[in-house]
Amino acid sequence: MAPAITLAAEAPKLSAANTGFMLICSALVLIMTPGLAFFYGGMVRVKSTLNMLMMSFISMGIITILWVLYGFSLAFGTDKGSFIGWTSDWVGLSNIGLTELWPGYTIPVFVFMVFQLMFAIITPALISGALADRVKFTAWSLFITLWATLVYFPVAHWVWGTGGWAFDLGVIDFAGGTAVHINAGAAALGVILVIGKRVGFKKDPMRPHSLPLVMLGSGLLWFGWFGFNAGSWLGNDDGVGALMFVNTQVATAAAMLAWLLYEKIRHGAFTTLGAASGAVAGLVAITPSGGAVSPLGAIAVGAIAGVLCAMAVGLKYKFNYDDSLDVVGVHLVGGVIGSLLIGLFASGKGQSTVEGLFYGGGLTQFWKQCAGVFAVLGYSLVVSAILAFVIDKTLGMRVTEDEEIAGIDQAEHAETAYDFSGAGGGAARTAVPAPADTDAKKVDA
Numbered sequence: 001m002a003p004a005i006t007l008a009a010e011a012p013k014l015s016a017a018n019t020g021f022m023l024i025c026s027a028l029v030l031i032m033t034p035g036l037a038f039f040y041g042g043m044v045r046v047k048s049t050l051n052m053l054m055m056s057f058i059s060m061g062i063i064t065i066l067w068v069l070y071g072f073s074l075a076f077g078t079d080k081g082s083f084i085g086w087t088s089d090w091v092g093l094s095n096i097g098l099t100e101l102w103p104g105y106t107i108p109v110f111v112f113m114v115f116q117l118m119f120a121i122i123t124p125a126l127i128s129g130a131l132a133d134r135v136k137f138t139a140w141s142l143f144i145t146l147w148a149t150l151v152y153f154p155v156a157h158w159v160w161g162t163g164g165w166a167f168d169l170g171v172i173d174f175a176g177g178t179a180v181h182i183n184a185g186a187a188a189l190g191v192i193l194v195i196g197k198r199v200g201f202k203k204d205p206m207r208p209h210s211l212p213l214v215m216l217g218s219g220l221l222w223f224g225w226f227g228f229n230a231g232s233w234l235g236n237d238d239g240v241g242a243l244m245f246v247n248t249q250v251a252t253a254a255a256m257l258a259w260l261l262y263e264k265i266r267h268g269a270f271t272t273l274g275a276a277s278g279a280v281a282g283l284v285a286i287t288p289s290g291g292a293v294s295p296l297g298a299i300a301v302g303a304i305a306g307v308l309c310a311m312a313v314g315l316k317y318k319f320n321y322d323d324s325l326d327v328v329g330v331h332l333v334g335g336v337i338g339s340l341l342i343g344l345f346a347s348g349k350g351q352s353t354v355e356g357l358f359y360g361g362g363l364t365q366f367w368k369q370c371a372g373v374f375a376v377l378g379y380s381l382v383v384s385a386i387l388a389f390v391i392d393k394t395l396g397m398r399v400t401e402d403e404e405i406a407g408i409d410q411a412e413h414a415e416t417a418y419d420f421s422g423a424g425g426g427a428a429r430t431a432v433p434a435p436a437d438t439d440a441k442k443v444d445a
Contacts, residue, residue, distance in 0.1 A: 015106035018235040028227025029118035035220025040129045042213025047407030048133045049417035055128035063121045074153040079163025129325035130188035137412045139397045171372035175232035177288025177339040178376045185332025186377045190384035197322035211272045218276035247290035251302030255282025258306030281309035285338030291351035305337045343369045
């Protein structure tokens with residue numbers, strides 16, 4: 001994210017071009033949340049499809065209201081002790097003039113506010129993929145309300161708010177490697193360690209029910225991510241946003257190809273799920289680093305993330321934690337990779353003059369990146385686990401085992417994703433029993 005305040009020879013004036021550009025970018029970031037819903041919705045079994053969609057969609061409702069009431073003020077208000085912000089005039093978005101500019105920039109405060117709102121919406125939605133099949137919808141809604149208040153808003157201030165400790169330290173996070181992806185990935189890990197595994201984990205097949213839906217979702221994510229990344233420079237005057245746009249495409253392509261190559265060598269096939277997951281891994285990794293690296297550096301970032309994230313998704317079977325849709329393996333690991341590689345590949349010719357190790361800058365920036373990465377990871381992991389524990393002991397986080405087996409869609413939403421009752425045609429047929437020696441095939445629900 002661009003610094004909150006920049007020095008200029010004269011006060012900036014409202015730019016209609018930058019304002020329009022940022023409104024378009026805000027809309028692009030919003031479409032990422034439905035894209036994420038489709039991506040996750042296709043990866044689960046039929047009986048969990050609607051619940052997965054709703055876990056993303058509800059974030060658009062809850063987080064929007066929280067952001068207007070107090071979230072924007074906590075994240076970007078006047079710094080209080082390097083940990084949190086607060087500006088009372090922003091509570092309920094009161095006392096903000098229509099043409100009042102975000103300090104140092106040419107866009108109105110309202111435009112900056114709504115752009116940042118879209119980031120706040122998608123971050124808790126990312127967590128939901130780790131919790132598929134087993135979490136009460138009311139418990140999830142309460143969790144993201146508390147999590148946004150206690151984790152996302154403070155962390156956004158650390159990283160992007162003027163006076164935030166990570167901001168002042170010089171931690172580079174162009175568009176959300178720490179504040180969004182590590183934050184959400186660590187939260188996912190914290191929650192699943194508390195609530196436990198799905199019924200049948202490592203025993204029953206839990207394959208994606210709709211790979212076309214997964215590919216549609218990943219395509220919407222890729223499309224929207226250009227607004228997510230390029231828009232984070234808050235304008236389009238000096239070419240840095242264009243560099244970020246290019247690097248977003250380059251790193252995503254490299255990560256997808258690297259994931260597929262690893263998959264072919266390791267498992268013998270190029271899968272559509274691998275292509276979609278590899279693309280998302282590249283998008284995650286370039287998010288913090290794309291303004292600091294060259295296009296060749298973006299290829300390296302994407303390729304490294306593609307291979308390491310592909311390797312990381314299998315760790316859940318080794319360490320026996322049920323990260324349903326690989327949020328930890330893709331978002332946490334990808335965010336860590338992208339953030340740390342800034343310390344190696346920063347060229348000094350992008351968003352700042354900071355140079356990484358491979359460009360003669362030594363390890364100074366690498367250690368700063370480590371401080372930001374592991375502080376956010378640890379804080380989010382611990383607070384998220386505590387929130388999940390408290391909710392589980394009071395309201396209860398999980399549906400019953402019977403409801404989980406029967407299907408969380410019916411239990412929590414009284415609906416099913418697909419209605420085949422009218423799909424049949426022709427005369428009814430009499431069922432013919434299978435021969436005695438025919439093996440019954442278990443159909444994955």
